[in-house]
Amino acid sequence: MAEAHQAVAFQFTVTPEGLDLRLSREAVRQLCLAAAHAWKKRLVQAKNTFLSGVYPASPSSWVLVVMATAGSFYCQVDPSRGLITHIQHYLPQSRFLSADGHAVLSAALFGTGVWLGTVLLFRRALRLLLTYHGWMFEPHGRLSRRTRIWMVMMKVMSFRKPLLYSFQTSLPKLPVPPVQATITRYLESVRPLLDDEKYKKMEVLAKEFKETIAPRLQKYLILKSWWTTNYDFLYVTPSPIQAARAGNVVHAILLYRRKLDRGELRPLMALGIVPMCSSQLERMFNTTRIPGKETDQLVHLGDSRHVAVFHRGRFYRLWLYQGGRLLQPRDLQLQFQRILDDPSGPQPGEERLAALTAGERVPWAEARTRFFSRGPNKASLEAIERAAFFVTLDEEAHGAAPRRDGCMDAYAKSLLHGRCYDRWFDKSFTLVVYSNGKLGANAEHSWADAPVIGHLWEFMLGTDRFELGYTEEGNCKGEPNTMLPPPQRLQWDIPEECCAAIERSYVLAQALAEDVDFHVFQFLEFGKGLIKRCRTSPDAFIQLSLQLAHFRDKGQFCLMYEASMTRLFRDGRTETVRSCTAEATAFVRSMADPAQSRAERQRLFRLAAEKHQLMYRLAMTGAGIDRHLFCLYLMSRYLGLQSPFLAQVLSEPWRLSTSQTPQQQLNMFDLNKFPDHVSTGGGFGPVADDGYGVSYIIAGENLINFHVSSKFSSPETDSKRFGRNIRQAMLDIAELFDKPK
Structure with a gap:
């Protein structure tokens, strides 16, 4: 949706003098870049599909060619009904090729053509099948005949591995919803929040918008659609040695990148048969956000062979390859240990340099242009921005500790902002390795969403623990190559004026960080196992608990x-589920009314849960409203049109922002066999100054981890108080169904 401005790259009006054409240069440039990138991806995918995975490497493709050749030449049977003879007639004659050779070559070409045609037909059929989303709306435990037939056909289509791994171009594009449907659902979503007078005013604004500029904005959106081609284990620390843990996990991350580059990662599958879009994975590595005075820019490199490392106020470049081969974990441990043992101190201005990425963007853009465009500063900044990712060897120790109150709160705050100068917030992600061997990550959000970094995180943790492993002493396995050159210390020449800019950014970032009230708690009374026995969706159960807790x-x-994925579509990211429905508010009010019976509360809960699941499914299948409204707003801004309705919609604060952290995307280990390997999940700050941010992860059958954030400066919020309300709301709803606490 951030590329919505591309739709208005071209503007024209008809005047008495003729056609007045106006071009937005930046929009045209971005449009051309997007189109070139999309077609480049298509060509690479086509090459991988047809040349590497389908033909001629596939045994079945050779079988088809051999059968066509043998049938035509040796058995005197023409399976092509004359096409082989026709091909032979048009082949150029050569004195190096006999008549029999011409016949064999013609049959081989016919077999090749049939095979490639079959692949294209299968790809087209797969794309058509992936447009069906009726399976998401089926009642639990009951499937219609249409859905059963579709599932059988999907399993047949997904049988071919090359088709499965090149599914990205087969996914349908995210549709542009009708304006009428979007406005209707929007009004429905705000009705529980407005009194009659305010609601009537909103209805008038919506009607005016629908009848005036909405059709024009919708046309531009449709035009645009034509152009568009976390935390460690909770209980387990595999090694307490900081350098060893860093060596293993960095190696595991690089193994993930190699699999990603080679197309060896199996896509996440819904129902085990529907591939989910994973195009964001491409931007996970070698990506940096560059500040600009008007807008930031995401820069993605084709490859990077080093990581940038921060420790005790100093920056290093650590090379990941030696002689073209990836360094082994024990070699990486040696290199990280060399950084930890380096007794030198920070250069003037170096220690808090990364605070520039935590402050306001315009001062950072100006400082970058003025102080980092030449000399050693430019070279060192390029080493950081061109790194595969950023690594912080943190001096603190964090993690869950028995009988230590607030330890998880401190862990969460450290990963969210650290000291405001020990994370490079512009990198795609910063890997944080603490002094006691615990891990965490701080991810920049513009390039991707939580499930993407979660995908990497699960692979990394599983590989680190169950494949690479450690010695009894806690070191990485193997022998180190002591002849490796040490990591390169980055050099800086930072003048006093730049130091002042760094200090201003640091003071601003520190004030913001100190205002964050973060509370992490484990809900141990029950998990998704008991919730499913209540015959409801675990997500709907938790969302209604959050509604009750907030009230x-x-x-x-x-x-x-609530964030919902749209990864059923090509390049899909997220959509919004507006969880505060009329059904949800009716249920919450019933819980506050002592006159309501348990049976009535159960009935209202069922209605609210069913409505929530419907809203979630609509969002996942491209029928959400918030991304559509946002794009319509962008269109109106670029066209210079004023819409009081859209201005009102975009100004509404989200005082309760929630998200579920996904897990078990890769199934690298069984949580039932290793229950102590559950993840803590991930969190984020509040969206509104007087609101809450809540992230939760359903970790196994009997554990749910909650992350609650707010601001100390707001007299209306208190993260620990809200956490207590969440816990009690979960217990009260479970009690409705006579389930044990």
Whole structure:
């Protein structure tokens, strides 16, 4: 949706003098870059599909060619019904090729053509099948005949591995919803939050928008669609040696990158048969956000052979390859240990340099242009921005500790912002390795969403623990190559004026960080196992618990955001589920009304849960409203049109922003066999100054981890208080169904 401005790259009006054409140079440039990138991806995928995975490497393709050749030449049977003879007639004659050779070559060409045609037919059929989303709306435990037939056909289509691994171009594009449907669902979503007078005003604004500029904006959106081609284990620390843990996990991350580059990662599958879009994985490595005075820019390199490392106020470049081969974990441990043992101190201005990435963007853009465009500063900054990712060897120790209150809160705050100068916030992600061997990651959000970094994180943790392993002493396995050159210390020449800019960014970032009230707690009373026995969706159960907790916390309802994936579509990212529905508010009010019976509360809960699941499915299948409304707003801005309705929509604060952290995307180990290997999940800050940010991870059958954030500066919020309300709301809803606590 960030590329919505591309739709208005071209603007024209008809005047008495003729056609007045206006071009947006930046929009045209971005449009051309996007189109070139899309076609480049298609060519690479076509090459991988047909040349590497399908023909001639596939045994079945050779069988077809051999059968066509043998049938035509030796058995005197023409399976082509004359096409082989026709091909032979048009082949150029050669004195090096006999008549029999011409016949064999013609049959081989016919077999090749049939095979490639079959592949294209299968790809087209797969694309058609992937447009069906009726399976998401089937009642639990009951499938219609149409869905059963579709599932059989999908399993047949996904049988061919090359088709499965080149599915990205087969996924349908995210549709542009009708304006009428979007407006209707929007009004439905805000009705529980507005009194009659305010709701009538919003209806008038919506009707005016629909009848005036909405059709024009919708046409531009359709035009645009034509152009578009976390934390460590909770309980387990495999090694307490900081350098060893860093060596193993960095090697595991690089193994993931290699599999990604080679197309060896099996896509995440819904129902085990529907591939989910994973195009964001391409931007995970070698990606940096560059500050600009008007807008930032994401820069992605084709490859990077080093990582940037920060420790005790100093920056290093650590090469990942030696003689073209990836360094082994024990070699990486040696290199990280050399950084830890380096007694030198930071250069002037170096220690807090990364605070520039945590402050305001315009001062950072100006400082970057003025102080980092030449000399050693330019070379060192390029080493960081061109790194595969950023690594922080943290001096602190964090993680879960028995009988230590607040340890997880401190762990979460450290990963969210650290000291405001020991994370490079512009890199795609920063790997944080603590002094006690615990891990974490700080991810920059513009390039991807949580499931993508979660995909990497699960692979890394599983590979580190179950494949690479450690010695009894906690070191990486193997013998180190002591002849490796040490990591390169980056050099800086930072003047006083730049130091002042760094200090200003640091003071601003520190004030923001100190205002974050972060609370992490484990809900151990029950998990998804008991919730499923209540015959409801675990996500709907938790979302309604959050609604009840918020009403008890503030005494009112608010606009509530839940992130939903749209990865059933090509290049899909997220959509919003507006969880505060009329059904949800009715259920919450019933819990506050002592006159309501348990049976009535159960009935209202069922209705609210079913409505939530419907909203979630609509969002996942391209029928959400918020991305559509946002794009319509962007269109109106670029066309210079004013819309009071859209201005009102975009100004509404999300006082309760929620998200579920996915897990078990790769199934590299069985949580039932290794229950102590559950993940803590991930979190984020509040969206509104007077609101809450809540992230949760359903970790196994009997554990749910919650991350609650707010701001100390708001007198209306308190993260620990809200956490207590969440816990009690979960217990109260479970009690409705006579389930043990």
